[in-house]
Amino acid sequence: MITDLHATSSVSSDLIGKIEAFRKPATEILDPELRRKLGQFFTPQSVAEFMAKLFKCNKTHVRILDAGAGTGILSAAIIQKLLSRKKLPENISVTAFEIDTQLHAYLYDTYRLCGELCSKKGVAFSVDVQDDFITYAANISRNDLFAKNKADFNLAIVNPPYAKINSDSETRKILRSAGIETSNLYTGFLALLVKLLDQNGELVAITPRSFCNGPYFKPFRSYFLDTMSIQRIHVFESRSEAFKDDSVLQENIISYAIKTKRRPTYVTLSVCDGTFNSKIKKRICSYEDMVSTKDPELVIHLTTDEIQAEFRRSIEEYTDSLSDLGLSVSTGRVVDFRARAFLRKDPEKNTVPLIYACHFNEGIITWPKTGGRKPNAIARDENTQKLLVPEGIYVLTKRFSSKEEKRRIIACIYDPSLVKADYIGFENHLNYFHINGQGLSIDLARGLAAYLNSTLVDAYFRQFNGHTQVNASDLRRLMYPSREALEELGDLIGNNFPEQTVLDKLIETGLR
Template identity: 25%
Template sequence: MSIIPFSSEAYITDGLSPSEFIEKVSQIYLNYRSYSDRSKIGQFFTNLNLAKDIANRVEISSKSKEISIIDLGSGTGMLSGCALEFIINNYEFDVINLDLVEIDNNVLPLLEIVVDFLSLWCASRNVYLNSKIITLDIIGSSPVENLFYPLQIESYDLVISNPPYFKIGGKSRVSSYYKNIINGQANAYTLFMYLGINLMKQGGSAIFITPQSYFNGDSFKKLREHLISNTKIVSLLVSQSRYTQFLEEKVMQKICITSLVKSNEDRKVLFNSINSLAVDLEIDQNNLIKDDIIYTPLIDSENHILNKVMSYGKRLKDFGLGVSTGSIVPHETPQLLSEDADQIPLIWLKHVKDGEIKWPIEGFKRKQYIISSSPNKKIMKKDMYILLRRCAFSETRKHLYCSVFEGFEKYETFSLENHVNYIYFLDKNINLEHKKVILNAVYDYLISDEASVFFKSRCNNTQINVTDIRSLPFPDLKI
């Protein structure tokens, strides 16, 4: 790779700010590495405007004349550069210790040039910048609890990170180091958050750019618990669409910027959308986080509805109902599928329409039956159910797609594909008419604005799972 053919001094004298300089340097890397190369290692840089917005939310509580900052996965140092700019313009420190952790060999020569620039720039403002680049595979190094020299637990006033996002295999070495924080499928970014939280001093701050997926879902439960028990959320900025283009053109990720402070002091959470001109909402921690789930705040009128829903005391089980996932996983049991109409109907997600079950579908590419010798547990008996699609809302679909289902006239049994969830009676011996009354009331509520607002706030990925449905608060239904 060609090293930048110019000296940092020249740019200092030209009056370039750190962020402007870093943007030039980043461009060299972007021209050199293809999108797919960068995607493999999760190397995406923070866009200048976003980095500035983020940096402007930095809070430093240190009373000393010296602070320590660490940037986990610094890339070319855009976040650090913007943070330095903001801190020097708004605080009075004599010494800033800046540790930049980065392992991408292709970016290191550029990062060195950035560090050189930052040192000169700070010096020109009478601040001594003591910075070092640490080429440590921070999540790939064991043991994580103690961290590695030169990283020390609780030694930084400010932790900043735009970490890589990629799945970590459950049987991988990295995964084995993090049993205490990984629940099921892990993503690298959660480990950066975990380590970042551990690196914060008492009273220190942290800012992370990550996907929103950690707000709910079982896989992120332990991370949420760690975050909630050690820190307070200062502010959350979320992108409203996964197509929000603010990192790089092609990156499609629903992202959020989480800022934390390590303190027990209760405070309101500032909430806003990325790039929004609106004033931040102020939300009580208790309204944002319920049962270890972070409920994304919605627009004003919807928040009013959400608060009402959250006050309801009943759950699905209080009406004698359970909810479960369809038991047929086609790729696991292809031998059970059939196209023979004498066998057992198999209901796929596509058959579940808004308020009706449309089965069979002519010309549907999937096999719409399972063989009658399939295991009993995969066969459902005719009864009263509500079938629900697992897929979450979209722009055109504003509520759950589900339907009351009484079974087929011509068949005594049926079966459900994995992407269809079903609500069923725990006690089968209830009078049929009464079952109908209960399920119709539940159905009406499931597609109501109230329930929709709940799922919209709670479900940050593409799926609405059974845990989400079990957690939906119900009012007293008229049954």
């Protein structure tokens, strides 16, 4: 099914248009460094209206919670939607939080306009603007004696701040006190919103999709999936279009969920590129297809079309884990800023090769790379020996891919016949595959690198990994062809990696 992201309701969007006009001057008064620290990104009009349309609310008394209000465009979009219906609510109340008090003047202007529109429709309207959502919500969540009386909300909408939380920060301590363990503000906000929602209350949130996988977000996934029933997830394919005015590079999703332990049989997944008038493609899949009850990690797969579904089915035909293959994957041991005293621009006596991502070159490591910014060597002595690995054939992957790269996983072979050294150092932004700390056979290495570089693996990986990081834990989650099949593939490939279409054909025919 294909629809339009920017189709508007029958009610005039003058309200949201006026509030959208606040966004640019509001942005200009804010300190860019403070915005970065707070993780502030303002929601564009088209996204706000799309989010509001997802609510099914038909309540007589509507209580809206907007936890990162900005200029108030999200809660205003809900009000606009509610007032477009034939059956109007009797009253609407909004509780809005914005920690940056410079924006409160815009918030009051927004809610003045909302109140005027409600008055014309004969709907009672009230608003309460506050600043610190986390402290407020945490106090209520832990039943603090000094907290205000608990206000249950039946609608919650949020574009939360995107920022990491240090383990020893005051914010982290407050979240822990409310029983929430998370490393990012946006998942902290979502967890608190869930606690403040009525049973069967509705939540719509636009967030990075990084919570869909990875060990750091598992406690949040476990809590959220146990408490909320996800009904729909919308994916923005572009990392930048939805928030292009704010240079947001995370891949964003919009989630719609209801507070109930009843799981839906089916979930709607949709996708668009986020540009103006972009078309939305929808796919209905089973809830089990999105989150398998057999998966202890509770990874959320966003398989948005039948082509991706076929890629997933193909991957799931493979049944071997890395441990089944006798392989391990580890993160490079050399953290360059900690080992700065031992790094050398070029090879010299008593040094060994130091491999960075810049040494990747069409499937093999080319070393040294002279004239670049990165060191090529690290001193070998008693201080650095524990950072090194013995000579051998290793498969390396980049832990971070740039947005310009066509694949998320970039694999390369370190071949000691091309780089002569008894030991080598792998920098911390690389992962390396090994057998009990030793190298692989050349055919196994070639086959493994080819598999990791395939379009098949890339398409599958993107279904649950929405950021540029490729962690060792992600690579351990993958299923692999048998060791014999990988070695046969490696033998077929030989010394030179083929171009992508040829490689994909070899994967299709050689691993089935």
